[in-house]
Structure formats: C-alpha cells, structure tokens
Amino acid sequence: MKLQKPTATADRLVDIAESLFAEKGFYGTSIRDLADGIGIAKSSLLHHYPTKQKLYGAVLKKLANEMTLEVKGISERFADEKEQIFQLVQLLCDNSEKKPNRVNIILRELLDNPKRAEKAKKWFFVDYFKELTGMIKSGQDKGLFKPVNPEIFILQLLGAHRYLIISLPTVRQFFDESIYQQILKNHRAELETFVKERLMKEKGDHNGIYRNSV
Amino acid sequence: MKLQKPTATADRLVDIAESLFAEKGFYGTSIRDLADGIGIAKSSLLHHYPTKQKLYGAVLKKLANEMTLEVKGISERFADEKEQIFQLVQLLCDNSEKKPNRVNIILRELLDNPKRAEKAKKWFFVDYFKELTGMIKSGQDKGLFKPVNPEIFILQLLGAHRYLIISLPTVRQFFDESIYQQILKNHRAELETFVKERLMKEKGDHNGIYRNSV
DNA sequence: CAGTCTACCGACCGATCGGTAGACTGTCAA
DNA sequence: TTGACAGTCTACCGATCGGTCGGTAGACTG
Numbered sequence: 051m052k053l054q055k056p057t058a059t060a061d062r063l064v065d066i067a068e069s070l071f072a073e074k075g076f077y078g079t080s081i082r083d084l085a086d087g088i089g090i091a092k093s094s095l096l097h098h099y100p101t102k103q104k105l106y107g108a109v110l111k112k113l114a115n116e117m118t119l120e121v122k123g124i125s126e127r128f129a130d131e132k133e134q135i136f137q138l139v140q141l142l143c144d145n146s147e148k149k150p151n152r153v154n155i156i157l158r159e160l161l162d163n164p165k166r167a168e169k170a171k172k173w174f175f176v177d178y179f180k181e182l183t184g185m186i187k188s189g190q191d192k193g194l195f196k197p198v199n200p201e202i203f204i205l206q207l208l209g210a211h212r213y214l215i216i217s218l219p220t221v222r223q224f225f226d227e228s229i230y231q232q233i234l235k236n237h238r239a240e241l242e243t244f245v246k247e248r249l250m251k252e253k254g255d256h257n258g259i260y261r262n263s264v
Numbered sequence: 265m266k267l268q269k270p271t272a273t274a275d276r277l278v279d280i281a282e283s284l285f286a287e288k289g290f291y292g293t294s295i296r297d298l299a300d301g302i303g304i305a306k307s308s309l310l311h312h313y314p315t316k317q318k319l320y321g322a323v324l325k326k327l328a329n330e331m332t333l334e335v336k337g338i339s340e341r342f343a344d345e346k347e348q349i350f351q352l353v354q355l356l357c358d359n360s361e362k363k364p365n366r367v368n369i370i371l372r373e374l375l376d377n378p379k380r381a382e383k384a385k386k387w388f389f390v391d392y393f394k395e396l397t398g399m400i401k402s403g404q405d406k407g408l409f410k411p412v413n414p415e416i417f418i419l420q421l422l423g424a425h426r427y428l429i430i431s432l433p434t435v436r437q438f439f440d441e442s443i444y445q446q447i448l449k450n451h452r453a454e455l456e457t458f459v460k461e462r463l464m465k466e467k468g469d470h471n472g473i474y475r476n477s478v
Numbered sequence: 479c480a481g482t483c484t485a486c487c488g489a490c491c492g493a494t495c496g497g498t499a500g501a502c503t504g505t506c507a508a
Numbered sequence: 509t510t511g512a513c514a515g516t517c518t519a520c521c522g523a524t525c526g527g528t529c530g531g532t533a534g535a536c537t538g
Contacts, residue, residue: 075292077289160434162289172438201446202450205424206455209427217423219378221415225415229415233416240416248462
C-alpha cells in the first residue's frame with residue numbers, strides 16, 4: 051500500500067502547505083496545522099521537510115515552475131506577440147479562478163521576501179518574470195508594441211490583475227453584491243482593454259479576441 | 265515631564281506598530297517587539313491597547329483616516345476631474361516614497377482580512393475607496409472620462425502602483441541594478457500614461473503634466 | 479536472517495506567544 | 509491631606525511555537 055505512492059505524503063504536504071500558507075501566511079501557519087491538515091504527526095512532516103522554511107520553499111518552487119512552464123507554453127504555441135499577450139491575460143484570469151491560492155502566496159512572498167532574506171539562492175520567479183518581459187521586448191523589436199518600459203508594463207499588468215483579485219473578498223464583504231458581481235463580470239475585458247491601449251499600436255486592429263466595447 | 269505629553273506613549277505605539285506590522289505582518293510581529301521598539305514594558309503596551317488586535321486596528325484607522333483626508337483634499341482643491349486624477353497619481357507616488365509602510369500594510373490587510381473576520385465593524389477603507397470611485401463617476405457624468413467601470417479602474421490603478429512598489433525590493437535583489445533604477449525613474453510617468461490612455465477621452469489634450477511619448 | 483532504509487510516531491525540549499495580577503509611582507482634584 | 513487614577517513596572521501564567529529525540533513497523537537487499 052505504501053509503495054504504490056512512494057512520495058505521496060511529501061506531495062500532499064506541498065498541497066496543504068500551498069493552501070494554508072496562501073490563507074494565513076508563513077508566520078500564521080504552524081507546522082502542527084500543516085501536519086493535522088493531512089492527518090499525520092508533526093514529526094512526520096519534519097521527516098519530509100526538516101524545517102518549515104524548507105516546506106515553504108518547496109511550495110514556492112513548485113508554483114514558480116508551473117507558472118514559468120505555462121508562460122513558456124504560450125510563447126511556443128503562438129508566434130505572434132500580440133496573440134501571446136492576450137493569451138497571457140486569459141491565463142492570468144483563468145488561473146485566479148482555478149488556482150486561487152497562487153496570487154495570495156505570490157503577494158505574501160513579495161511582502162515578506164525582503165525580510166526573510168533567502169539571499170544567495172536564486173529567486174524562484176526570476177525566470178517567470180524574464181519570460182514575460184521577453185515577450186514584450188520581442189514584440190517591440192518587431193514594431194508591434196509601443197515602446198513602454200517592459201518591466202514596468204509587466205509589473206503594472208500583474209499588479210492590476212492580482213491586486214484586484216486579492217481585493218475581491220473584501221469588496222464582497224463591505225460593498226454591494228451588485229458591485230462585486232460587476233467587477234467579476236467585467237474584469238477580464240477591462241484587463242484586455244488595458245493591454246490594448248497601453249501596449250498595442252493603433253493601426254493593425256489585431257485579431258479580435260475581444261471587441262472594443264465602448 | 266510625563267504630563268507634557270499626556271498621550272505620547274499611545275501615539276508612539278501606533279507609530280512603531282505601523283512600521284513593524286508593515287515589515288513583518290500581524291502574526292510576524294509580537295507585542296514584545298512592539299514594546300521593546302519604544303522601550304516600554306510589554307504590560308505597559310497592554311495598558312494602552314488591551315490586545316494586539318486593538319493596536320492593529322488603531323494603526324489601520326489612523327492610516328485610513330489620513331488617506332481619506334488626503335483624497336478629499338484633492339477633491340476640494342481641484343474642480344476639474346481630470347486634474348484630480350493626475351493629482352491622485354502624484355499623491356500615490358509621493359506617498360510610496362514618503363510613507364513606505366502604507367502600501368505594505370494595506371496589502372497585508374487585504375490578504376489577511378478575509379480570515380481575520382473583523383466583520384460587523386465597518387471596514388476602515390470603505391470611505392477611501394468610495395471617494396476614489398466617486399471621482400471617476402463624476403468625471404464620467406461630465407463626459408470627461410471614458411465609460412470604464414469605476415471600481416475596476418480604481419482597483420487596477422491602485423494595483424498597478426502598489427504591486428510595483430512592493431516588488432521593488434525583490435527586483436533590486438534579483439535583477440540588475442540598472443533595471444531597478446529604470447523602474448524607479450519611469451514608474452510615475454508610466455502610471456500617468458496608464459491613466460491618460462485608460463480614462464481620458466482622446467480629444468481635449470488636457471493640461472500637459474505628461475506628454476504622450478509615442 | 480542480519481542489515482539497512484523509509485516512513486512514521488509520541489514524548490519532550492527551550493523559547494516565545496498573548497495576556498494577567500499586583501505593586502509602585504507621580505499627578506491632580508476634592 | 510487624602511484618595512482616585514493613569515502609567516509603568518516586575519513577575520508570572522497557560523498555550524503554543526519550531527524543532528529534537530528515541531524508537532517502531534515494514535519493505536527491500538544480500
């Protein structure tokens with residue numbers, strides 16, 4: 051029985067850790083919570099990951115690998131940079147519904163990273179970020195995109211999306227339900243418009259994933 | 265000596281709490297850290313704020329009041345909605361340099377708020393957010409702005425800015441210093457361009473805080 | 479069947495957590 | 509002068525923290 055799933059426990063730990071770290075953060079999550087979450091003893095957790103920090107690192111690594119792969123997949127499947135960017139927007143929006151933990155963990159990591167000081171070790175998301183800015187630069191080289199600063203554009207795009215996502219629970223709690231629903235419904239289109247206006251040159255009204263609604 | 269500053273300790277506690285909560289989050293900050301930070305005993309802290317949660321609440325309240333006042337100040341000083349929005353961008357950028365703790369606390373609050381469940385009590389930033397969306401709606405009523413969804417636009421604007429701000433330490437740590445400097449230098453202008461393209465109607469090339477560079 | 483390995487466990491460690499109790503101080507109003 | 513009181517302190521509490529320790533069960537290897 052055990053042999054059938056040789057590393058099942060370690061994987062399950064990463065899964066539960068992803069959701070608990072997303073929900074309560076690194077310091078707000080105890081290794082007891084994590085162990086209890088999958089029904090093993092605390093010392094068993096520490097058998098697989100000798101410190102909480104190591105487990106957290108495994109979560110980050112898995113997350114970064116998945117995300118980098120997804121983005122590289124877009125680069126490979128679509129030759130046109132315009133199409134790539136719009137696919138990226140789709141990916142962001144789809145994933146914040148399908149994998150809601152991701153955005154939380156990334157934001158928490160950005161906030162805590164300066165103090166946790168995992169220096170010397172290369173940060174997990176460097177490849178991810180460079181892949182994204184690479185898309186922009188490539189499109190600019192071909193004259194498809196406006197000459198925005200690629201890094202700033204990506205940060206603004208990710209920020210516009212992710213900040214909205216983490217605001218949703220609060221919006222729902224303290225504002226009218228109708229406002230919340232409006233945001234949910236139109237966010238994707240507004241993000242596409244953001245990309246179009248901010249990045250695309252006027253002429254060449256690109257392949258219409260999204261028609262200008264105004 | 266004590267009487268000269270009757271409530272000085274309570275205020276100093278809010279100050280140190282603002283910076284420590286910003287840096288390490290609610291769960292990452294202990295009341296011992298806070299008390300040591302201003303050189304008083306832990307129980308003295310608890311005399312002024314009976315729980316850590318109450319102190320945290322005081323920090324949020326002060327922050328929200330300051331920010332709401334600043335935004336209302338813009339509404340009052342400038343009649344033109346276009347000008348108001350550009351002043352808002354200035355305010356955001358200036359404050360993230362002058363009061364770097366703010367963005368961190370706000371982001372952490374958005375992340376933790378769903379679980380901390382301070383329900384029943386009105387959230388501190390409701391007024392702030394409504395003031396901002398009010399600006400947009402007012403400008404739209406006068407036909408100055410495009411018919412974007414006001415709530416989404418504000419969330420995207422705040423997100424584009426604040427996400428970039430909290431990313432800066434990480435960018436500096438893991439990317440070339442030149443990239444970091446480029447971001448610092450151009451962020452404000454890129455944010456203004458974002459507002460112009462996303463919100464302003466084409467005609468009426470408004471008072472030129474920032475010329476279209478493309 | 480001895481040796482080795484992985485997975486897991488309960489008991490325990492020192493440290494730190496948020497919070498309480500009670501004593502002492504100085505100030506101020508009656 | 510006295511009593512109330514805000515502010516501060518030391519000492520302490522039970523709970524929980526991250527992590528260690530010694531040991532068990534079972535599977536695989538020679």
